[in-house]
Amino acid sequence: MTDSFSQKPIRKEIPASVPGDEGFDLNPDFIDEILTALDEQQTEHVLEQVIGLHYADAAVLIERLPSEQRNHLLKILQPSFNPEILPELDAAIREEVLELFGYADFAALVAVLDSDDAVYLIDMLDSEERDKVMARxxxxxRQVIEQALAFPDYSAGRIMQRELVAVPGYWTVGEAVDYLRTAANMPDDFHALFVVDPRHRPLGTVRLSALLKVRRTVLLRDLMSTEMKVIPTAMDQEDIALLFRQRDLLAAPVVDASGRLVGCITVDDVVDVIDEEAEDDMLRLAGLSETSLYSAAMDTARSRFTWLVVNLGTAVLASLVIGMFEATIEKIVALAVLMPIVASMGGNAGTQTLTVAVRGLAMKDLVPENARRVLWKEVLVGLLNGLAFAVMVGLVAWLWFDDGRLGVVIAAAMVINMVCAGLFGIAIPLVLERFKVDPAVSSTVFLTTVTDVVGFFSFLGLASLFLL
Amino acid sequence: MTDSFSQKPIRKEIPASVPGDEGFDLNPDFIDEILTALDEQQTEHVLEQVIGLHYADAAVLIERLPSEQRNHLLKILQPSFNPEILPELDAAIREEVLELFGYADFAALVAVLDSDDAVYLIDMLDSEERDKVMARxxxxxRQVIEQALAFPDYSAGRIMQRELVAVPGYWTVGEAVDYLRTAANMPDDFHALFVVDPRHRPLGTVRLSALLKVRRTVLLRDLMSTEMKVIPTAMDQEDIALLFRQRDLLAAPVVDASGRLVGCITVDDVVDVIDEEAEDDMLRLAGLSETSLYSAAMDTARSRFTWLVVNLGTAVLASLVIGMFEATIEKIVALAVLMPIVASMGGNAGTQTLTVAVRGLAMKDLVPENARRVLWKEVLVGLLNGLAFAVMVGLVAWLWFDDGRLGVVIAAAMVINMVCAGLFGIAIPLVLERFKVDPAVSSTVFLTTVTDVVGFFSFLGLASLFLL
Known part of the structure; x- marks a missing residue:
């Protein structure tokens, strides 16, 4: 009954209606039904409908409701709340659940989760709340969570789960299968068996599909794959994600300093990490600390304020540069009209380079060995596009203000700024990475400072020299 | 031997050296060794070293070498090239492999891959190369790949694999295990069994860990999970990724229009999709079509040109707005000095909102039902930060140019532009999404046009009205 590579021809026609377009999402009609039932106090009916939902869908439903109805629903669900819903909720909404349920009930929910989920939830609380939940x-x-929290943020020790299946290599497949069938405290789900030596150090992994495909007499040590990579507890989650991605792993063993197996990381955690890391890079480039759509306007405004202050600093710096040339602008007001073009083109070209560099660093495609090559390439790209746009902008300026020399000046400034954009677009993230600063967080502000300052200074400076 | 929630206390001390920091990466010394061996023509030694590598590491090695040595290495590897390396390679490098190996050898490598990988490789070729490889x-x-390519880009039909294990629900666990042990054409690896009815429609999935934990007499139909979601062949990969992420899936069944099981999607493919989609959003926001660090400078310059032309258009538009106020600037040159601050703060605040919106749309957190609420919130956030920065910038302008009225004008312009930034930062991606345009691709350029035009117009316009 296996479908091999080409056994079952696929029908070529594609279905006319495309159900996939909203296939996974909660039906809006369903949400309306729940809203009506809540308004009409049909508690029984609501409970019946929501209890049957997958925890991921229940989380979406809770998030989508207006806050009054959400409170109502949470109160109805409280006595039979599925703890798996908690890690799926947006942080601001989880906060509401904590306030509504109280510390004791919240702690009781956390206690039944897998260790990695429990650690994640505790970690997300502020320190006062954390103490109160931990105490309960x-x-x-509590001990397991304290141990996990002792590891650095975003490290393997933080995200691993303690629940795993470890077996000795001298067992046969038959012995392993019998053990799995009869042992009392099996994890709910597991993706592989870890073969360990007598000192509990991992020797290899056995995929479950491999275990199922061979005879009972095969020894695990002959079946296990030994090309597995072990993950030290201190490894950063970004590196772990890359490892899983490159090697198509389902699970990997985590070892302590003495090489003993202390936990495992599974692909479902890694999926979340990849998503988080990609989101983080994107947010940081835009100067955001979080994307919560659900937090209050005042909190959101405050969280964005710092970044805007930093940007105000760089904008004022650019203004100071312009201020140096007040006398020139007073004489040739066309400079004020044209100067944003030079700065803006540099900023855009620089952002392109910067994004490539930040992504390359995250994916370990940009490494010290090829940094020089990439740097020169980006400078060359800046020069090529700089020349192209110099011609275009020079022509525009000439025709607009009927002044050929103005065209030459803006063309020269354009080339200078776009070469700088390429150079600094790659150099800034490289230097930040060298000094262990996350390039996604701070690169943009440095770069726009450079492209603004260089853009205004080169254009207005050249104009002062040659046009007055 | 199972580690339960707290059985094995973890040592608290963290290892002094942090091997994880480069744990997964290729050792630079190893790369140097290969480089030396290549230079010294030690073909045997090179082959020996590289053949033992995991395909992901081999791909990294190939990418990292300078192009001459890469060619040399590829020639050495050609007779025993591991096809699994191909999907891991950067597209520009894979192009080199194709040229070096020729169409026939390349096709032979593609033919032995799993169907999803084969489709991916063929899909990445340009149409002329594709025809030549397909013919071989x-x-x-060829038929399987043609069928897959008939599905829309980025749909389930494109990324699914045909290799899966389908079993009838009336089988017992024992029968299933015996079948897995003896059947001839098993997939190399599989993550679940799909239970199907006589018409080959999926009824449920059985996790392998569940299969291993119960007695042989249990019926599959009693063991299977029926809350699985089936994926229509037309479902978009972004929706599939969200589904896997929300539900922590390892594998999901893909069905055709008549509901029959035609393939499955596994979590390792989804990991790649998540990564790709996040990368795409990030790149598109920066106006990039690809991040290849390996393509030639000329190609890179050309690929970034279009976006820069569009930006030139918006920069010229902003200049036209400034040009409307030439007479005003001539009288008060301080306006030219300060005007970039208003535009730049609006641009930055708008980008923050825009990033939140693009991310929210991708994650289905921002949906028609809550769009109005989020819009008002962002306008309010713009107003709050606008007021805060109006005070700051107003004071700076007043003190700098010793003119209180100038301070009031720039403060008013700041509030106007930051409210617009919030409004358009959310409205532009929502409108684009409504018209089925990817908001990540085109939002930024619309937004900066708005914040530049509104910024310059409100500041210079108010100045003309009140300061002349």
Whole structure:
């Protein structure tokens, strides 16, 4: 019954209606139905409808409701709340759940989750709330969470789960299968068996599909794959994600300093990490700390304020540069009209280079060995496009203000600024990375400072020299 | 031997050296060793070293070498080239492999890959190369690839694999296990069994860990999970990724228009999709079509040219607005000095809002039902920060140019532009999404046009009205 590479011809026609377009999403009619039922106090009906939902769908439903109805729904769900919903919720909404349920009930929900999810939830709380929830956890769970929180942020120790299946290599497939069938405290789900030596150090992994495909007499040590990479507890989650992605892993063993197996990381955690890291890079480039659509306007305004202050600083710096040339502008007001073009083109070309560099660093495609080559290439790209736009902008300026020399000046400034944009677009993230600063966080502001200052200075400076 | 939630206490100390920092990466010394061996023509030694590498590491090695040595290495590897390396390579490097190996050898490599990887490789070729490679594929593989390519880009039909295990629900666990052990054409790896009815429509999935944990007499139909979502062949890969992420799936069944099981999508493909989609959004926001660090400078310059031309258009538009106020600037040159501050702050605040909106749309957090609420919130955020920065910038202008009225004018312009930034930062991507245009591609340019035009117009316009 296996479908091999070409056994079952696929029908070529594509369905006329495309259900996939909203296939996974909650039906808006369903949300309306719940809203009506809530308004009409049909508690039983609501509970019946929502209890049957997958936890991911339940989380979406809770997020989508207006806050009054959300409170109502949460109160109805509280006695039978599925703890798996919690990690899926937006942080601001989870905060509401905590306030509504109280610390004791919240702790009881956290306690039954897998260790990695429990750690994630505790980690997201502010320190006062964290202490209060931790105090209400059973001692065992509290200890595990404290151990995990002792590891650095975003490290393997933080995101690994303790629940795993470790087996000795001298077992046969038959023994392993019998053990899995009869052992009492199996994890709910697992993706591989980890073969360990007597000191609990990992020797290899056995994929479940491999276990199922061979005879019972095969030894695990002959079946296991040994090209697995072990992950030290301190490894950064971004590196872990890259490893999983490159090697198509389902699970990988995490070891402590003495090489003993202490946990495992599974692909579902990595999916979240990849998404988070990509989101982080994107947000940081725009100067954001979070994207929550659900937090209050005042909190959102405050969280964006710092970045805007930094940008105000660079904008004032650019104005100071312009201020140096007040006398020149007073004589040739066309300079004031044209100068934003030079700065803006440099900023855009620089952002292109910067994005390539930030992405390349994150993907480990841009490394010290090829940095010089990439740098020269980007400078060359800046020169090529700089020349092309110099011609265009020079012509525009000439025709607009009927002044050939003005055209030459803006053309020269354009080439200078676009070469600088290429140079600094790659150099700034490289230098920040060297000094262990996340290039996605701070590159943009440095870069626009450079392209603004160089843009205004070269254009207005050349104009002062040659046009007065 | 299972580690339960807290059985094995983790040592608290963190290793002094942090091997994870470069844990997964190729050792630079190893690359140097290969380079030396290539220079010294030690073909045997090179082959020995590289053949043992994981395909992901081999791909990194090939990418990292300078192009002459890369050619040399590829020639050495050609007779025993591991086809799994191909999908891991950067597109520009894969192009080199194709040229070096020729169409026939390349086709032979493609033919042995899983169907999803084969389709991906063929899809990445330009149409002339594609025809030439396809013509050299065995008829069966060619047919499967043609079928897959008939599905829309980025749809489930494109990325699914045909290799899967389908079983009837009336089988027992024992029968299923015996079948897996003895059937001839099993996929190399699989993550779940799909239970189908006699018409080959999926009824449920059985996780392998579930299969391994129960007695042989249990019926598959009693073991299977039925809350699985089936994926129509037309579903977009972005929706599929969200589904996997929300539900922590390892594999999901793909069905045709009549509901029959035609393939499956596995989490390793989804990991790549998530990464790609996040990369795409980030690149598009910066006006890039690709990040290849390996393509030639001329190609890169050309690929970035279009976006810069569009930006030139908007910069000229902003200049036209400034040009309307030439007479005013001539009288008060301080306006030319200060005007970039208003435009730049609006641009930055708008980009923050825009990034939140683009991300929210991609994650389906921003939906028609909450669009109005989010819009008002962003306008309010713009107003709050606009007021804060109006005070700051107003004071700066007043003190700098010793003119209180100038301070009031720039403060008013700042509030106007930052409210517009919030409004358009959310409205532009929403409108583009409504018209089925990818908001990540084109939002930025519309937004900066708005913030530049509004910024310059409100500041210079108010100055003309009140300061002359």
């Amino acid at each position: 956890l059973p001692a065992e769970e | 594929l065995p008829a069966e593989e």
